[in-house]
Amino acid sequence: MAIYDLGNYEGLLAEAGAFHGDICGGIRIGTRMTMCGLRHLGIGDPRGADKKKLMVFVEIDRCATDAIMALTGCRPGKRSMKVKDYGKMAATFVNLETNRAVRVVPTDANRRPTADGGEPDLAKMSDEELFRVLDVEVPLPPEDLPGKPVRRAVCARCGEDVLDGREVEAAGETLCHPCFERRDYYRIRA
Numbered sequence: 001m002a003i004y005d006l007g008n009y010e011g012l013l014a015e016a017g018a019f020h021g022d023i024c025g026g027i028r029i030g031t032r033m034t035m036c037g038l039r040h041l042g043i044g045d046p047r048g049a050d051k052k053k054l055m056v057f058v059e060i061d062r063c064a065t066d067a068i069m070a071l072t073g074c075r076p077g078k079r080s081m082k083v084k085d086y087g088k089m090a091a092t093f094v095n096l097e098t099n100r101a102v103r104v105v106p107t108d109a110n111r112r113p114t115a116d117g118g119e120p121d122l123a124k125m126s127d128e129e130l131f132r133v134l135d136v137e138v139p140l141p142p143e144d145l146p147g148k149p150v151r152r153a154v155c156a157r158c159g160e161d162v163l164d165g166r167e168v169e170a171a172g173e174t175l176c177h178p179c180f181e182r183r184d185y186y187r188i189r190a
């Protein structure tokens with residue numbers, strides 16, 4: 001049975017929940033997002049036979065991302081998952097073989113309480129009800145793909161290595177992004 005068959009939902013939910021630590025709303029919707037994305041791409045076995053075919057872009061660093069990671073096998077460390085920290089509940093699934101890609105965005109149907117005020121049962125809802133699905137194109141230069149680093153540069157200011165073309169050329173200098181932008185996520189303690 002392909003991963004996107006609705007009959008798989010409870011089993012996949014249990015797997016995603018085990019990876020995440022509990023079955024919360026984000027794990028529920030993330031499980032269904034994964035099933036929906038893979039159905040549109042015709043990928044039925046992302047952790048087995050279709051292992052090399054899939055890349056996922058997630059737009060939030062929350063629970064749903066754990067579900068997508070657990071069920072697709074895509075990981076940042078394998079370069080098959082890209083985390084865009086936009087704070088948006090959305091994910092784009094790319095079939096690397098066919099170049100087809102879909103961006104899956106939940107509608108508010110999964111947050112609408114039932115008539116008696118309970119949580120909606122996603123198992124009873126269709127992909128069409130739960131998601132907006134957009135056919136998209138995702139440009140993937142070689143430096144974004146899995147495999148050995150395509151390039152290694154050295155930042156002229158901090159002296160640290162920068163892999164995969166993430167360096168910036170500015171005024172004849174090769175710089176890493178934080179040095180170029182003159183800001184970073186940390187401050188050195190005085």
Ligand SMILES: [Zn+2]
Nearest residue numbers: 024026027063
């Ligand atoms: Zn959670």
Ligand SMILES: [Zn+2]
Nearest residue numbers: 155158176179
């Ligand atoms: Zn630097």
